[in-house]
Amino acid sequence: MEGGQAHAVSPSGGPAQAAPAPGALSGQEPSSTRHGTSGDASHGDHGATADNGGAQHGGMQHGGAQHGGAANGTAPLTLLVIEDDPAGALTVPELRDATGRQIRVRTARNLTEAERLLTDDVQCVLLDLALRTPGPAATSEGTAAEAEPDDELATLRHVLRLAPRHAVLALTPAEDTERGAEAVRAGAQDYLFRDELDSRLLSRAVRYAVERKRSDRAERRLTESKLRAQENARLERGLLPTPLLEGSSLRFAARYRPGRSRALLGGDFYDTVRTPDGTVHAMIGDVCGHGPDEAALGVELRIAWRALTLAGLCGDRLLSTLQQVLEHERDSDEIFATLCTVDIAPDGRRAGLCLAGHPAPLISRPARSRALVGADGIDGIEGAQAPPVAELLPFENGGPALGLLPNARWPRQQVELGGEWSLMLYTDGLIEGRTGEGRERLGQDGMVDMVRRQLAEGLRGEELLRAAVNEVRDLNGGELTDDVAVLLLDRVA
Numbered sequence: 001m002e003g004g005q006a007h008a009v010s011p012s013g014g015p016a017q018a019a020p021a022p023g024a025l026s027g028q029e030p031s032s033t034r035h036g037t038s039g040d041a042s043h044g045d046h047g048a049t050a051d052n053g054g055a056q057h058g059g060m061q062h063g064g065a066q067h068g069g070a071a072n073g074t075a076p077l078t079l080l081v082i083e084d085d086p087a088g089a090l091t092v093p094e095l096r097d098a099t100g101r102q103i104r105v106r107t108a109r110n111l112t113e114a115e116r117l118l119t120d121d122v123q124c125v126l127l128d129l130a131l132r133t134p135g136p137a138a139t140s141e142g143t144a145a146e147a148e149p150d151d152e153l154a155t156l157r158h159v160l161r162l163a164p165r166h167a168v169l170a171l172t173p174a175e176d177t178e179r180g181a182e183a184v185r186a187g188a189q190d191y192l193f194r195d196e197l198d199s200r201l202l203s204r205a206v207r208y209a210v211e212r213k214r215s216d217r218a219e220r221r222l223t224e225s226k227l228r229a230q231e232n233a234r235l236e237r238g239l240l241p242t243p244l245l246e247g248s249s250l251r252f253a254a255r256y257r258p259g260r261s262r263a264l265l266g267g268d269f270y271d272t273v274r275t276p277d278g279t280v281h282a283m284i285g286d287v288c289g290h291g292p293d294e295a296a297l298g299v300e301l302r303i304a305w306r307a308l309t310l311a312g313l314c315g316d317r318l319l320s321t322l323q324q325v326l327e328h329e330r331d332s333d334e335i336f337a338t339l340c341t342v343d344i345a346p347d348g349r350r351a352g353l354c355l356a357g358h359p360a361p362l363i364s365r366p367a368r369s370r371a372l373v374g375a376d377g378i379d380g381i382e383g384a385q386a387p388p389v390a391e392l393l394p395f396e397n398g399g400p401a402l403g404l405l406p407n408a409r410w411p412r413q414q415v416e417l418g419g420e421w422s423l424m425l426y427t428d429g430l431i432e433g434r435t436g437e438g439r440e441r442l443g444q445d446g447m448v449d450m451v452r453r454q455l456a457e458g459l460r461g462e463e464l465l466r467a468a469v470n471e472v473r474d475l476n477g478g479e480l481t482d483d484v485a486v487l488l489l490d491r492v493a
Contacts, residue, residue, distance in 0.1 A: 078104040078121050079206055082114045082159065083128035083171070092126075095203045103206060111155070115162055123210045124167040126202075128194070129179060131155050152179065153186050160187045167213035169205055189213055239298050240485070241306075243272035248280050250348065251490040255465040257473070259290075259429065259482045267294035267337070268427045268485035269302040273309055278346030281309045284425040284487050285339040285358070288401075293331055300329050301337060301402075314343055315354055315412035323402045336403035340425055344417070348491045351423075353393055353413045357401030359431065359444060362424045363417065364390040364455055387456035388422075390448055419493040422460070424451070429484035430468070433476035442475060461490060 077097050095103035106122070108114035110131075118125070129152065156170060170183035170191040180191030189209035192202065243252050252272060267287025274280050283305050287294045304325045308318050319339065326337055338358040344351045353361070367386035399410035417423070431447050434440065442450075447468075454467050465486050473480060 076101045077123050079124050080122045081107045081126045084109050084131050124206045126169045127159050128171045167209035169209050239269040245274050248274045253461045253488040255469055255486045257469055257484045259480050267298040268483045269298040270487045271302050271306055280344040283341045285337055286427045287337045316410050319410040326403045336401045338401045351415050353415050354410045355398030356410055360392045360395035364388045364422045365418050390452045421491055423489045425487040427485045429482035433472050433480045435475045
């Protein structure tokens with residue numbers, strides 16, 4: 001039974017010719033033809049819908065054609081007519097698609113039947129606007145929405161909620177152009193006059209409505225893609241700002257590469273500022289997880305860090321306050337962030353280091369020249385210049401990541417930098433890439449060896465960062481799954 005009408009079945013299994021029930025539409029197919037079986041139509045998976053209203057159901061067929069065919073134009077169109085005409089005056093002629101195949105027609109006498117028959121192989125809905133919604137109309141979210149008494153389009157709005165991915169045609173009384181125009185403004189693809197239906201006009205209207213809905217969905221996806229790109233740019237400006245180093249002799253370089261697992265930026269962020277006393281503060285961090293929420297949280301933490309640093313906070317006080325910010329702004333208690341902060345003294349020879357679950361920075365210094373003694377016992381002959389020495393700063397006294405432990409503490413370690421040095425801060429994306437087809441990771445030791453070799457080749461600043469990130473990607477066999485952010489500060493004596 002479909003559309004509220006029963007169809008007799010002949011002993012051979014084919015549909016017997018029988019007079020339609022009152023109000024039946026001509027051109028309507030028996031349920032055994034449309035669904036392959038007699039009996040109630042299957043709901044299918046209402047959540048899995050293709051762009052044109054068709055969707056695959058693991059090989060299940062409706063009308064002898066797989067759902068997946070509707071998406072590529074190989075399956076015939078199916079039209080669901082929603083009308084309540086006891087007199088049977090409404091007649092739908094035989095319809096053909098652009099290839100000449102018959103368009104299948106189903107009918108529903110009320111919205112309850114319509115929701116049952118709105119399976120995924122339906123591409124278009126023809127709604128008689130004379131149909132009224134009895135009482136509260138249940139929305140697709142399962143809530144009841146009371147229609148206003150003078151809202152003539154309440155039924156249409158309800159159908160649009162039931163079928164957000166389907167093309168909808170509105171059927172209006174003769175010459176009621178204004179109501180038809182209102183229906184299109186409300187979301188219908190087009191409107192037709194009830195007494196002007198013919199095979200050619202309706203067939204063309206159905207094809208046009210389906211294609212227009214498909215075009216609207218493609219345009220909407222394009223618009224959403226542009227909006228995501230704009231949002232990415234705004235997030236990037238928030239996560240990766242311009243450093244505030246006016247008056248400092250330190251040289252700054254940074255590099256960022258997004259991971260391949262998403263189009264949107266992740267939660268990596270960094271910043272560098274110089275306070276009025278001449279101290280240079282640098283920070284790099286990483287919010288766990290991926291997506292716009294994590295990226296937005298990274299922006300908030302970076303802005304909070306800059307504001308607190310300029311206000312004079314440092315070390316444990318600063319990180320404790322940042323943890324409070326994270327706890328108030330995160331969506332879940334499972335969200336945490338790692339952080340590394342460095343405050344470099346005005347003379348540039350020493351720094352304070354705080355680690356909150358983050359890998360320790362790498363420092364490189366020039367090797368000392370060696371004086372050799374000649375065969376005649378006269379010294380002062382310079383030996384060959386040794387490559388710079390690269391090593392990790394101490395990490396034993398670090399604290400936990402922000403957001404993991406309440407009332408945690410982050411000790412500030414004093415480190416000696418020397419007169420000439422390069423300090424590299426990085427996120428874990430740089431060290432978690434693979435080094436081949438196996439499961440072996442690069443790790444911090446592998447990163448140190450790689451940087452030492454690149455320094456020996458004479459790479460510095462931007463060139464060093466570019467070479468490091470590219471080599472890590474090449475070792476991984478392609479783009480890294482996680483984002484990579486690297487910050488480099490240089491001091492030349």
